[in-house]
Amino acid sequence: MRVTTPPVISAQNLDLTFTTNDGPVHALSDVNLDIHKGEFVSFIGPSGCGKTTFLRVIADLESPTGGTITVDGTTPHQARLNRAYGYVFQAAALYPWRTIEANITLPLEIMGFAKTEQRERAEKALALVDLEGFGKKFPWQLSGGMQQRASIARALAFDADILLMDEPFGALDEIVRDHLNEQLLKLWDRTNKTICFVTHSIPEAVYLSTKIVVMSPRPGRVTDVIESTLPKERPLDIRESPEFLDIAHRVREGLRAGHAYEEAV
Numbered sequence: 001m002r003v004t005t006p007p008v009i010s011a012q013n014l015d016l017t018f019t020t021n022d023g024p025v026h027a028l029s030d031v032n033l034d035i036h037k038g039e040f041v042s043f044i045g046p047s048g049c050g051k052t053t054f055l056r057v058i059a060d061l062e063s064p065t066g067g068t069i070t071v072d073g074t075t076p077h078q079a080r081l082n083r084a085y086g087y088v089f090q091a092a093a094l095y096p097w098r099t100i101e102a103n104i105t106l107p108l109e110i111m112g113f114a115k116t117e118q119r120e121r122a123e124k125a126l127a128l129v130d131l132e133g134f135g136k137k138f139p140w141q142l143s144g145g146m147q148q149r150a151s152i153a154r155a156l157a158f159d160a161d162i163l164l165m166d167e168p169f170g171a172l173d174e175i176v177r178d179h180l181n182e183q184l185l186k187l188w189d190r191t192n193k194t195i196c197f198v199t200h201s202i203p204e205a206v207y208l209s210t211k212i213v214v215m216s217p218r219p220g221r222v223t224d225v226i227e228s229t230l231p232k233e234r235p236l237d238i239r240e241s242p243e244f245l246d247i248a249h250r251v252r253e254g255l256r257a258g259h260a261y262e263e264a265v
């Protein structure tokens with residue numbers, strides 16, 4: 001597919017070294033990557049390879065020490081001020097003393113949206129994650145999967161074009177995770193958002209993504225970028241198809257190649 005529009009996220013020679021009491025920690029090394037509007041991009045790599053750090057750089061929560069990155073054609077800082085993205089964390093991180101609706105409206109409240117608009121947006125976001133009617137419940141009244149959907153609703157409520165998701169389903173059992181993966185694909189299809197998704201799971205990355213970014217152990221480098229050939233419509237049993245298994249194989253090879261690099265240096 002020929003893409004003519006500029007990328008939504010573009011990293012060039014991106015480097016990030018943390019300064020710590022124990023010395024420098026080189027987290028990202030020479031990352032080059034373009035992400036276009038409407039893509040679903042997964043980041044996969046061993047623990048500590050810099051996946052979260054890369055997401056945090058996009059979100060302006062960390063500053064690179066080398067190279068450049070643009071988000072929505074501007075700096076991450078400006079993109080943050082423009083509310084260009086929603087962020088979904090590993091844990092649902094809902095306030096237990098607030099209802100689901102009040103959790104979703106909290107960022108909107110801080111942004112100064114009027115009360116009626118806050119409620120309308122919360123309702124719409126809850127519908128997008130199939131949680132209509134649960135707004136008045138408290139987090140503890142919902143299952144783990146529902147809580148994570150509520151946290152996705154919170155990230156969707158201000159309708160940003162970019163959704164950053166850091167292992168949102170990592171702590172859930174496989175059946176729930178399968179279901180949420182299916183729902184997330186439908187949501188992505190309906191909203192045409194650009195999604196950056198961190199995962200440790202090869203099947204999850206292959207099932208969800210249009211593009212899979214394979215990273216090496218620290219310092220995180222991009223060892224492979226795989227454009228998926230799977231159709232947009234993906235029933236769960238697509239995971240048994242030869243095409244799916246081929247892509248999964250290539251991801252596995254990319255992860256192995258990264259490890260070999262680590263052993264060689």
Ligand SMILES: Nc1ncnc2c1ncn2[C@@H]1O[C@H](COP(=O)(O)OP(=O)(O)OP(=O)(O)O)[C@@H](O)[C@H]1O
Pocket residue numbers: 018019020025026027045046047048049050051052053054218
């Ligand atoms: N604020 C920080 N200060 C110092 N080192 C940090 C900081 N944040 C992350 N690191 C280090 O940078 C490296 C990359 O961390 P990061 O959390 O991005 O990895 P990850 O690939 O997301 O790991 P995981 O899959 O385990 O979540 C790790 O070695 C981590 O310890």
